Amino acid sequence: MRQGPDLDRERSLVLAQRSFELMRDYCTCANPRAYAVWYLYVAGTQPLMNDAIKRLTTQNGVLTSADIDQLHDAYIDGRRIAAEVDRMNSSLIAEVEGIMEIIEVSIRSTAQYGESLQAFSHDIANTATSRTRLREIVTTIIANTRDVTANNRTLEARMRESRSEIEQLRETLEAARLESLTDALTGLGNRKSFEEALHRTVNVPPAPGGTGKPTSLIVLDIDYFKRFNDLYGHLTGDQVLRLVAIVMREHVVQAGATLARFGGEEFGIVLPETDLEEARAVAERVRTSVTSRELVKRSTGESLGKVTVSLGIATQHGDDNAVSLLERADACLFAAKRAGRDRTLDETEVMAMRDVA
CATH class of the missing domain: 1.10.287 (Helix Hairpins)
Incomplete structure (x- = not known):
């Protein structure tokens, strides 16, 4: 009867084989991160991660590269x-x-x-x-x-x-x-950093001697990112994510601002003591700068055209908390997507659109 190292080796090979099968059947990518996620899934050592995988595969049928990144960051890193x-x-x-x-x-x-x-x-x-x-x-x-x-x-x-x-x-x-608190791919804050900054900024009363201006929130989403990823591959998709992060760093100069990638292709900018007009100016600078960059595939030098982003902006009201502010900013982002993408919409514009409709 085999035991000790031989048995451990055999079990590891069985787990590896099952991991590859699941990665082939339920994953849009095959990279070391995906293997690590599926191996732990088969091993059953991370029950919370297993629940998240089951939920995602039930909803979408597969795990995307963004799903893998989020699972790896949350449950392995x-x-x-x-x-x-x-x-x-x-x-x-x-x-x-x-x-x-x-x-x-x-x-x-x-x-x-x-x-x-x-x-x-x-x-x-x-x-x-x-x-x-x-x-x-x-x-x-x-x-x-x-x-x-x-x-x-x-x-x-x-x-x-x-x-x-x-x-x-x-x-x-x-x-x-x-x-x-850092997203490994872009160097921006991750979801945890974003949520902490949003709660901290919205829930803390204004400091004495401050401007008295509210907190504004910008949420940003890369247009047609999944299609771009599927067409050119995940490495090029990662290049796009880094490009957006670079542009955000270049154009967000407000003291105390938090820049974060809190989803696959979703980014957030928390702007303390910034009114809606100022936040819109920041958002537009980011949008136009991203659109003005031509993306080139590093491995071949092939031009991949331009990338566009859609943005939504909401500003803190007196009774707001972090959740309600994020919900309104998300609603503005979705409205920008529905209106044709590659645009910025704030909550006053979205409300005016509803009134007209």
């Missing part, structure tokens, strides 16, 4: 980052415990030194104390003082070392935190 953060936290706790132990030793040493000095003071106060005894007391005090000084130097050196260690751990934790 996210798990790795969480493990790294846990490891750093454990190291930080161990470092602090070490410092506390050293401090306790130092406190005990200092207390003992104080008790010795007190006892010696009683001996010195005794007029009957001999010169020989005084010499012994002074010698002992000098020796004890040297011991305490040495302990303090050791403590100081250890504290400096620990300070350096803790600073490195802090930097590592901050890097892990930023990575958990």
Whole structure:
């Protein structure tokens, strides 16, 4: 009966074979990310991811490249980052415990030194104390003082070392935190970053001395992206996503703005203290700049024409929360799509269109 490494190898090969079959039947792409997602699906180690895959395949029949990216980011990369953060936290706790132990030793040493000095003071106060005894007391005090000084130097050196260690751990934790909020493909914020920024900006009262302007939200979607992906391949599709991210960085200069890719080809821009007119100007700069760029396939130099985007804009009202603001911006985006794409529509324009209809 086989067991140990041979059995593990056989099981892994069975899982791999089943993963390839599912990837072939239910996936529009075949890349390492897709394999990792399907392998974990077959292994059954990520039940929440399995539920998400079942829901997506039931709705759409297949997993798109965008679906794979989102699943990988949420359930595989996210798990790795969480493990790294846990490891750093454990190291930080161990470092602090070490410092506390050293401090306790130092406190005990200092207390003992104080008790010795007190006892010696009683001996010195005794007029009957001999010169020989005084010499012994002074010698002992000098020796004890040297011991305490040495302990303090050791403590100081250890504290400096620990300070350096803790600073490195802090930097590592901050890097892990930023990575958990970053979309790996575009370098923009991911969905988690977008949602946190939106909630934070909408729910926090305006700062004293601010402009008093509301928060505005721009949502952006690449027109006909799936068709473009299917025609030219996912690598070229990734190039388009990066292009849009570059343009957003170039034209969004407001302090405190959050730029994010929160879906496959969906992007968001959170603009604190920005009214509707200013937000519309930003959106139009992004749209016209994307449209003015000619896309070239890197591998062949072939011109792929132009890419267009549709944008929707909503501005915070007094009773808004993050969900209601996003819903209105999404409604404007869908209206822009229905109106012919490659355009920006804000909520006042959409309302006027409804009134006319």
